Amino acid sequence: MWLIISNAYIIKKILSVFFTGMVIKIMDDYLDQDIDFLQKDQNLFTVIEYGGLPYALILLSLAFVFDPVTSLSLFLGSFALGMAGDLTVKMPSGLYGYQESIIVTALGLLFLKINMASSIFIMISIQLWDDYKDSDKDMINSKNWAFLLGKVECVLLTVIFFLLTFYLDYVKAISSIISMKVIEYIIKLLLTKHKKAHEFLNSEGKISNA
């Protein structure tokens, strides 16, 4: 595990993690856009609109250029985790969410082995941390792990899964956490800029209030 690895390899891996993180965020916002609209939460699709899919594909391609194994494992990990919660919902494929999740995880472990395991662990860690942060906002949410397990349990599990990822692949663990924060910041900037532009156009009467 503690091999001496070249700086180029680390930088490639960090960039790959960052771009895959962007893709995962776009995918997450795409799936949640109806809920976010109802809850009046900020969503990336209010800014990028129909550009979401091409941007996601471009970013995923870039991530693949830098490190295909890392980006593929992270993407499959996020997909498997996102689908795991849907026990009773049938997907367009005709399978239930958890069935898709099991298939994707099995395929990932078969082809990517330990990389897939570390990716799933870091995804679980990020998901738990996200749930912990949102626990005050949506306390009575059956899908919030901080509500289901308890706040302290949620934080401790976050730490455990992060350390497991760190044990398996420390570059991925650290770069994922940093990427998460950077992506959050970029999206916040984008949405703020968009909101200001929208307000400006609104005050100038260039867009209708309807």
Added chain:
Amino acid sequence: MHSIMILLIIAVITIFLLGYALGRRAGKKEGVTEGMSLVPLEWRKEMFETSICPLCTQELNIRTNYDNIHNREL
């Protein structure tokens, strides 16, 4: 060396998590049972102090000395 240390930290946190989670759940159950046993006493005390039934907010019968605390004439 580092790998062993990380595994050791993971093991320690896991044990702490198990203890905390089990303790919290057991404590919650115990708390509910204890609270349920204390509520009647608290209500009784409150009723004697205020002369108002905490359940139905009805005042004690002050005109006739009934055995029952509630005013049956109402």
